[in-house]
Amino acid sequence: MEPSDSVAAQHRPPTPLVMVNAINKSFGGVRALRDVNLQVRAGEVHALLGENGAGKSTLIKILSGVHAFDSGAIEISGRPVAFDSPAKSREAGIAVVYQDLSLVESLSVGDNLMLGREPLARFGFVRKRALMMQAGAMLAQLGIPLDIKATVGSLPFAYRQMTEIAKALMGEVRLLILDEPTSSLTSDEVRILFDAIGKVTRRGVGVIYVTHRLNEVFEISQRVTVLRDGANAGTFVTADTDMKRLVNAIVGSDRSAPAATRAEPQAARAVEPSPVLSLSNVSNDRLRAVELSVMKGEIHGLAGLIGSGRTEILETIFGLRPVESGTFEVEGRRWLPKSPADAIDQGIALVPEDRHVQGLVLDHSIERNVTLSRLPYFSRWGWMQQRAATRRAETAIGKLAVKAQGASSLVRTLSGGNQQKVVFGKWNDPRPHVLLLDEPTVGVDVGAREEIYGVIRHAVRDGSGVLVVSSDLVELIELCDRISVIVNGRVARVLVRGEIDDAEELHHLLQLYQASGQDTSNGVLQELPACPN
DSSP: OOHHHHHHHHHSOOOOSEEEEEEEEEETTEEEEEEEEEEEOTTOEEEEEOOTTSSHHHHHHHHTTSSOOSEEEEEETTEEEOOSSHHHHHHTTEEEEOSSOOOOTTSBHHHHHTTTOOOBOGGGOBOHHHHHHHHHHHHHHHTOOOOTTSBGGGSOHHHHHHHHHHHHTSSSOSEEEEESTTTTOOHHHHHHHHHHHHHHHHTTOEEEEEOSOHHHHHHHOSEEEEEETTEEEEEEEGGGOOHHHHHHHHHOTTOSOOGGGSOOOGGGSSSOOOEEEEEEEEESSSOOSEEEEEETTOEEEEEOOTTSSHHHHHHHHTTSSOOOEEEEEETTEEEOOOOHHHHHHTTEEEEOSOIIIIIOOTTSBHHHHHHHTTGGGGEETTEEOHHHHHHHHHHHHHHTTOOSSOTTSBGGGSOHHHHHHHHHHTTSSSOOSEEEEESTTTTOOHHHHHHHHHHHHHHHHTTOEEEEEOSOHHHHHHHOSEEEEEETTEEEEEEETTSOOSHHHHHHHHHHHHHHHHOSTTTOOOOOOOOOO
16 A cells, blocks of 8 residues: 555545435335435434424334335445345344334333343243343443333333333444434433433444434534435534524425415404314323413414424314313313214314324225214114215315225325325314314325315315414414414413514424423433332
């Protein structure tokens, strides 16, 4: 090697631990990722940001072997890889900790850590003492204060999260992916998590940290990559950027809502503005003294970070979560939600966030899906009135412009936007008093989004009150007459149309409220006590 080559080699940057090059991924006609690039270094915490639907989850699932990419390349330590299963991803040293933990709560911490890798004696018996010794050695190495004999179900959530992370790190892990790890944690529990991440990175493990909480990004990460609409919106050195630049990258500087696309003000609608739904001092396991009202002919938005309690408000109103205290009124009548059937009888309808799991039966026809929520209207003496059901489905298809061959078409064969229209079609007739919408346009293309906005605006012109949860802040500003800011299960502030100029300002406001809502002792985070036995 020539001397000049030796000097060049010394100054050549190290090979990234993980390199994602021009990855593309489509689902049907929807392009989820477009030429996405990402580099993660050994020992680095790399934050991955973006609104819901930006492509973060798709990228994670490609790295974890759940999805295969259509084109592009992935390298680990300079070697090309392509995973056709989660097992292959795991073999390559990639571990993922999702929001929903995969622990067996009836087993001990040690049993969970060694699940599937138990040391065995003759005749297949588990060597319990060796199992506990290996699990304890792993926890000591990570510095995580867990009692290996404690039953996981008896632990606070933070310690269960630590158990999940320790489980993910068992074996030769090179990349740890954490998906919204603090969405349900207190500030004290966040500190435990951050300490564990620090110990992991000092071992040379790379970490991809997915979050909506920008204050955490500045505390824990070294670099940040932002995705927007399935493409790269920028990569930043954390120390050299600020919250305003990140927010601008997340929402896009060109995404202020044009006046032509904004919903008409409530005052311009031919509807008397009286309360259609009121909540007073409503509390349960996730909500704290919620005060909220929705007016007839109003679109009322709920804005907040993941885990703030937005969806839980909708679930409580729809009878999916029990009420501990507080009062409800629908059309001026006192009422207590006991079940979804009870809510439907009161004229309350829900379009859930996950249409595939919660909103539709994919292998059934449009007709069956549209009539499922209203079966008593289409049955007599236990027999289905087929003609009436077919007429209802055909009316919904026409009114909502569902692109399908007919009412007998299977919902699975429709595009995402048309599937979402079918969910709306369930509540088309009779018109609901209150329409609850949870992320109503997530995963649909721009054209279908505008059509869904038209459906929502038509509902309020007919006199329905709409309560909408959306992580797309531009969407809230476009649609809503009022926006309630939700922090830690309570309404922190109500904004009237015109108080917030753009999505960047609203995003910054959410971050400020979230930070103030999590602080203890003037922002000094306190240590949790030792793990209970």
